[in-house]
Amino acid sequence: xxxIDAKVIVCSPGRNFVTLKIITDDGLSGIGDATLNGRExxxxxxxxxxxxxxxxxxxxxxxxxxxxxLYRGAYWxxxxxxxxxxAAVDTALWDIKAxxxxxxxxxxxxxxxxxxxxxxxxxxxxxxxxxxxxxxxYKKLGYKAIRAQSGVPxxxxxxxxxxxSLFYEPADSTLPSEHDWxxxxxxxxxxxxxxxxxxxxxxxxxxxxxxxxxxxxxxxARLGKALEPYHLFWMEDATPAxxxxxxxxxxxxxxxxxxxGEIFNSxxxxxxxxxxxxxDYIRTTVVHAGGIxxxxxxxxxxxMYQVRTGSHGATDLSPACMGAALHFDLWVPNFGIQExxxxxxxxxxxxxxxxxxxxxxxxxxxxxxxxxDIDETLAARYPYRPAYxxxxxxxxxxxxxxx
Numbered sequence: 001x002x003x004i005d006a007k008v009i010v011c012s013p014g015r016n017f018v019t020l021k022i023i024t025d026d027g028l029s030g031i032g033d034a035t036l037n038g039r040e041x042x043x044x045x046x047x048x049x050x051x052x053x054x055x056x057x058x059x060x061x062x063x064x065x066x067x068x069x070l071y072r073g074a075y076w077x078x079x080x081x082x083x084x085x086x087a088a089v090d091t092a093l094w095d096i097k098a099x100x101x102x103x104x105x106x107x108x109x110x111x112x113x114x115x116x117x118x119x120x121x122x123x124x125x126x127x128x129x130x131x132x133x134x135x136x137x138y139k140k141l142g143y144k145a146i147r148a149q150s151g152v153p154x155x156x157x158x159x160x161x162x163x164x165s166l167f168y169e170p171a172d173s174t175l176p177s178e179h180d181w182x183x184x185x186x187x188x189x190x191x192x193x194x195x196x197x198x199x200x201x202x203x204x205x206x207x208x209x210x211x212x213x214x215x216x217x218x219x220x221a222r223l224g225k226a227l228e229p230y231h232l233f234w235m236e237d238a239t240p241a242x243x244x245x246x247x248x249x250x251x252x253x254x255x256x257x258x259x260x261g262e263i264f265n266s267x268x269x270x271x272x273x274x275x276x277x278x279x280d281y282i283r284t285t286v287v288h289a290g291g292i293x294x295x296x297x298x299x300x301x302x303x304m305y306q307v308r309t310g311s312h313g314a315t316d317l318s319p320a321c322m323g324a325a326l327h328f329d330l331w332v333p334n335f336g337i338q339e340x341x342x343x344x345x346x347x348x349x350x351x352x353x354x355x356x357x358x359x360x361x362x363x364x365x366x367x368x369x370x371x372x373d374i375d376e377t378l379a380a381r382y383p384y385r386p387a388y389x390x391x392x393x394x395x396x397x398x399x400x401x402x403x
Contacts, residue, residue, distance in 0.1 A: 001026050001060045001100065006052045006092075008034070008044045011379035014344035015169045016040045016387060017318040017351075019374050020047055020088035022096065024060045030095030031374055033287040033321035034088035036080055037171055038388045046085045050074075055089065061100075063093045067293045083265040083290045090291025091324045095369040104366045105327035109296070116361035117329040119313070119340035120145035120208055120233075124161045127151055128193050132200045135207075142359040145206035145233060145337055150193045155180045155395060169315055171387035181214060181392040181401050187223055194230040206233040206337075208259075213240045214392065214401065217249040224254030233337070234259040234281055234310065241269070247278035259283055262312035266290060267298050274302050281310035281336050287321040288312075292328055299332045308336030315341050319351035323372035326355050326364035338362065350379045 005023040010016070018034040034043045051070060058066060070086045071077060098105040106112060121138045123146050125131030131150040138146045149161045157179040190209070197207060209232060215223065220238035227235060236259040239246055250258060259281035264270055265288060273279045282302050289295055299309055309332055311325050322340075329338050340362060343351075353372040354365030365371045392401040 001028070001096075003055050003058050003060050006055050008047050008052075009374060009376060009379055010040065010044050010384045011350060011382045012385045013346035013350040013379065013382040015171065015315055015347070016384055017347075018044050018047075018088075019318065019320060019379075020092055021374065022055065022060065022089070022092040024096060026100070028060075028096050028099050030092035030099065030369060031320050031372065032088035032091030032093075032095070032291070033318040033324075034084055035287060035316055035318055035321070036084045037316035039081065040384070042081050043084045043088075046081050047088065051085050051089060060093055060096050063090065063097065063293060066090075066093065067291070071290070078266050078268070080263075080265055080288060083294075084288055087287045087289065087291035087294075090293050091286060091320065091370070094292050094324070099369040102368050104364065104368065105324065105370045106330040106364060109292075109327065109331040112330050113333050114330060114335065116358075116363050117326050117335070117338050118144055118360060119338045119357070119362050120147050120206065122147050122149070122341055124149050125151065126161070127153075128196050131193060132196050135197050135201055135205075139201055139205055143205075144360040145208060146201075147208040147210060147339075148193060148197050149210065150189070152182065152185050152189050154185050155182060157390070169387075171316070171389050174386045174388070176388040177390040179390045179392050180395040182395045183215060183219060186214070187219065187226075190223060191226040191230075194227055194232070198230040203231070207231070208233045208236065210236040211238045213237045215239050217246040218253075221250045221253035224250060224256035224258070227256050228254060232256055236260065236283070237262070241273065244270070244272040244278070247273055248276070251278050257281065259310050262288070264289055266294065267301060270298065271301075274305050274307050277305050277307070279307060281308050283310050283312050283339075285312045285317060285321065286324045286328065287317055292324060295328060296332075299328075299334060303334040306334075308334045310336045311338055313339035313341060315343055315347075319343060319347065319353045319355075320370070320372045320374070323353050323355055323364060323370040326362055327370055330364055346382065350375050350382065
């Protein structure tokens with residue numbers, strides 16, 4: 001089954017997406033997500049100018065060989081652009097292979113390990129009262145796990161606190177906007193938030209929180225310790241993880257579970273964190289960590305150390321990524337949870353999909369492949385629009401800070 005054509009589709013139905021479509025001489029096609037938030041066109045160029053010419057004529061069934069060819073053959077390995085491009089190819093090829101077999105993708109991976117995929121939603125509020133209200137709304141919708149984020153008194157904008165009730169887009173400007181940040185105010189405010197949320201929802205709802213890399217290791221340890229009475233499912237991205245050893249300091253001071261990895265590109269980014277059991281959940285994604293082929297390796301390695309998966313699933317991952325992730329989640333033995341930020345109606349129309357939500361769980365469906373397609377005619381109505389994620393500056397002196 002030879003690859004005879006491949007093309008990159010860039011569109012913006014509610015936000016920007018990059019999609020790779022691969023076509024074979026058997027008439028089968030598959031798609032893969034290639035979206036890199038704020039750097040979309042760099043991946044589109046990498047695919048069009050460097051990867052697609054290398055794919056034509058290759059056997060679409062040889063997923064592993066093609067993965068190794070694209071990874072090793074570039075010489076300059078890893079990095080978000082390269083690994084996102086490889087992920088798009090890998091996901092599209094798995095989609096094609098499952099379609100050729102007439103099976104949903106999870107069957108090719110090894111079959112179901114569970115009946116459904118537990119997901120968490122995003123409850124946001126300008127203040128504690130509004131966040132509590134949103135958490136209760138998600139609980140009413142059937143969610144068993146909810147991420148709670150709140151505005152911080154004295155700060156005009158806080159990254160990660162959305163402007164919508166079920167979805168929002170954090171890329172908010174044609175050039176990066178600048179938000180205020182104060183670690184001191186945040187550390188005083190966040191334990192109060194979770195005291196109020198836990199009192200409102202009771203003990204049976206899983207609560208999560210995202211720090212967005214904004215604390216030093218000792219500050220993160222202080223926050224984790226303060227949040228222990230509220231039994232969080234996890235505290236996410238507590239500190240930048242380029243220095244994997246930094247998580248050891250956090251681990252020494254708190255029993256709050258730790259999650260990290262949405263911006264990781266490969267197994268090497270999380271090797272020490274997993275092997276030294278410095279985290280509890282690894283959040284690598286299909287689209288940014290080299291596709292299903294690489295994600296399986298990360299998950300198998302993590303399973304040796306009782307680390308579970310908790311893949312990123314915000315709106316900057318297209319439905320094509322979500323569909324593939326759900327098939328992976330249904331199979332992977334050491335599954336923990338899946339993030340689920342709903343897409344806009346425009347996005348869902350451009351990417352018709354088989355997955356469904358019910359009572360706190362997502363189900364990938366049994367369509368052959370990963371169950372997601374792209375309506376190219378409709379996609380053409382939504383041209384690309386430059387959009388960037390914001391950056392943070394310290395409120396007291398304007399120093400650029402971790403976003």
